[in-house]
Amino acid sequence: xxxxxxxxxxxxxxxxxxxxxxxxxxxxxxxxWTCETLPFVSLGWDWRIxxxxxxxxxxxxxxxxxNVRLIDAERGPLQWQQNLEAMAEVVDAIDWQPCACAAVxxxxx
Amino acid sequence: xxxxxxSPGQLTSELLDHVGVYRYKVFVERLGWDLTSLNKREFxxxxxxxTVHLASRNEAGEINGSARLLPTTRPYLLGxxxxxxxxxxxxxxxxxVWELSRFAAVDLEAATQAPMGQFSSEVTLGLLHAxxxxxxxxxxxxxxxxxxxGIERLLRHTGVRAYRAAPPMRIGQHLLxxxxxxxxxx
Numbered sequence: 001x002x003x004x005x006x007x008x009x010x011x012x013x014x015x016x017x018x019x020x021x022x023x024x025x026x027x028x029x030x031x032x033w034t035c036e037t038l039p040f041v042s043l044g045w046d047w048r049i050x051x052x053x054x055x056x057x058x059x060x061x062x063x064x065x066x067n068v069r070l071i072d073a074e075r076g077p078l079q080w081q082q083n084l085e086a087m088a089e090v091v092d093a094i095d096w097q098p099c100a101c102a103a104v105x106x107x108x109x
Numbered sequence: 110x111x112x113x114x115x116s117p118g119q120l121t122s123e124l125l126d127h128v129g130v131y132r133y134k135v136f137v138e139r140l141g142w143d144l145t146s147l148n149k150r151e152f153x154x155x156x157x158x159x160t161v162h163l164a165s166r167n168e169a170g171e172i173n174g175s176a177r178l179l180p181t182t183r184p185y186l187l188g189x190x191x192x193x194x195x196x197x198x199x200x201x202x203x204x205x206v207w208e209l210s211r212f213a214a215v216d217l218e219a220a221t222q223a224p225m226g227q228f229s230s231e232v233t234l235g236l237l238h239a240x241x242x243x244x245x246x247x248x249x250x251x252x253x254x255x256x257x258x259g260i261e262r263l264l265r266h267t268g269v270r271a272y273r274a275a276p277p278m279r280i281g282q283h284l285l286x287x288x289x290x291x292x293x294x295x
Contacts, residue, residue, distance in 0.1 A: 004277065005284060030262065034276040040196040042276030046262065065261050067273045080270070
């Protein structure tokens with residue numbers, strides 16, 4: 001899969017930069033990955049930076065969004081919830097964080 | 110919140126005119142979409158006598174949301190303008206599928222706006238559920254939409270089951286995707 005886009009969530013409700021000065025914040029966003037060749041797989045998910053333990057980690061938030069429907073051993077489609085949970089395992093198995101981080105850094109440098 | 114639904118023959122010309130003004134303000138002025146307009150009203154080739162419009166009004170009677178429904182058995186936006194969003198899959202053409210388009214639910218008078226500035230939550234939910242209910246009443250099992258990518262995240266909180274039909278694509282300055290919305294058992 002290839003990285004399509006990674007972007008930050010707006011904090012929202014901040015009229016002036018000084019309003020946010022000194023305020024705690026969470027950094028979160030979304031990332032999208034696609035295949036440019038058959039099969040045209042698409043996978044996107046939300047992420048946030050987890051500061052609870054050093055070093056800070058980029059972690060997936062919630063279930064991913066996808067056009068993929070997996071089939072079970074009997075070749076029947078998985079229930080959608082099960083499908084997304086399985087796709088979440090796929091997300092967690094790939095090393096997406098460096099690419100996503102680099103994309104955010106390029107946008108905001 | 111008052112939602113009116115119907116074809117041009119069923120709605121007043123005044124309401125339709127206000128919808129055109131609202132769509133111009135949202136899509137052309139606020140979002141910067143490159144759309145044909147006349148006298149600061151936004152209508153296109155898919156606004157036909159058989160098009161179903163939905164219009165939400167606030168307590169003051171001002172439009173604060175609108176949407177459009179088209180059967181996919183006749184020309185519609187995805188099929189005619191954005192078929193590439195299906196990545197080679199055939200565009201829907203079935204009485205089971207209607208297209209939802211020009212969906213906006215923003216209070217133009219509000220001082221601040223949430224991200225994805227087409228939406229406020231209450232009007233979004235009302236319009237979306239009204240659109241799904243209308244389409245279901247016409248026999249639709251699913252809606253198809255052309256949407257900016259961020260819409261998918263918002264739809265998670267609406268109670269509708271929505272999922273992408275194919276990978277998103279960059280078209281002009283926007284990342285767009287074709288989105289399915291189930292009409293059954295919401």
